[in-house]
Amino acid sequence: MKAKATLKQIAKELHVSVSTVSKALNDSPEISEQTKIKIREYAKLKNYKPNVIGLNLKNRKTKTIGVILPNILNPFFAKVFTGIEKVAEENGYNVITCISNESLQKEISTLEVLNNGTIDGFILSISEEAQKLGQYAHFNEIINSGTPIVMFDRISEEVACDKVIVDDFDSAQNATEHLIKTGCKNIALFSAIDNLSVGKLRADGYFKAIEAAGMKTNPTIIVRTDSETEFNDKAQAVFDSQKIDAIFALDEHASVTAMKMALKKGLKVPEEISIIGFADGVWSRRLTPSLSTVSQHGPEIGQAATQLLIQRLQNEETDTVHYETTVVKTELRQRESTRKL
Secondary structure (H helix, E strand, C coil), X not given: CCCCCCHHHHHHHHCCCHHHHHHHHCCCCCCCHHHHHHHHHHHHHCCCCCCHHHHHHHHCCCCEEEEEECCCCCHHHHHHHHHHHHHHHXXXXXXXXXXXXXXHHHHHXXXXXXXXXXXXXXXXXXXXXXXXXXXXXXXXXXXXCCCCEEEECCCCCCCCCEEEEECHHHHHHHHHHXXXXXXXXXXXXXXXXXXXXHHHHHHHHHHHHHHHCCCCCCHHHEEECCCHHHHHHHHHHHHHHCCCCEEEECCHHHHHHHHHHHHHCCCCCCCCCEEEEECCCHHHHHCCCCCEEEECCHHHHHHHHXXXXXXXXXXXXXXXXXCCEEEECCEEECCCCCCCC
């Protein structure tokens, strides 16, 4: 393996001071462009790598963002990450990505490991277990240590930090209203994420739309759980015992399962039953018929979260702390699973 050069070795070979080499590599205006190019090219040739720990001890900046995603298998989080990476790269930041796997303990340990000087700030969505238990003290500890956090999608009002969310309540209300406008009378609510903050907000939007339309809520066609196995059993029971003409599904599992069960039951989609799902993954377009969905605009969420964090890092010397909550608007994408207005 090629040996890595040090600042001292580069300075000695080029007959300049260590300070000049350091300033050139950090794009200091004190150094001429010709000298910068010469030093950078030589450093690259000699396989020079900056000492991140050394940088951190000197100026507390690593130009690295820590990203903690709760579930890498969810296409939504993958889309958010593309937005994070885009803005980070444009601003000269590196990204370290970790997965909590919906575990509170993994979330806590990841925060502790990365908060040792490795990163400048965090972008994250709260794990399922943390939301289920209502435990958020570990986030406040990180913020109190001086490391900023930006939360997205799954957030907690108990944590004072910048946040990026979608209009979960409004978009759920609008989606339900769309079903009502197309003539649907018995609209089921399917949710396998009732323990998450976003699941509760979407459910509230559904109830608001039903109430505003002067319709009565029917508990027998509402499935709200945090277990996919339990959800499957309860959803099947609705299909077996109730007459419904529409389903508003609040998550990917509920959406796909609803479509499969409807087709297996021999129902025509959308002539006999309409379905709207939440989140717009590739599977939505590939299902037959294709699924109408509420699109969350994942890349835009990631971009907004990264911009908020970088702004926070660049203005951390200000005395007044004012946290922002950015709301990214969703979009109802009508495909083959709903009737046209």
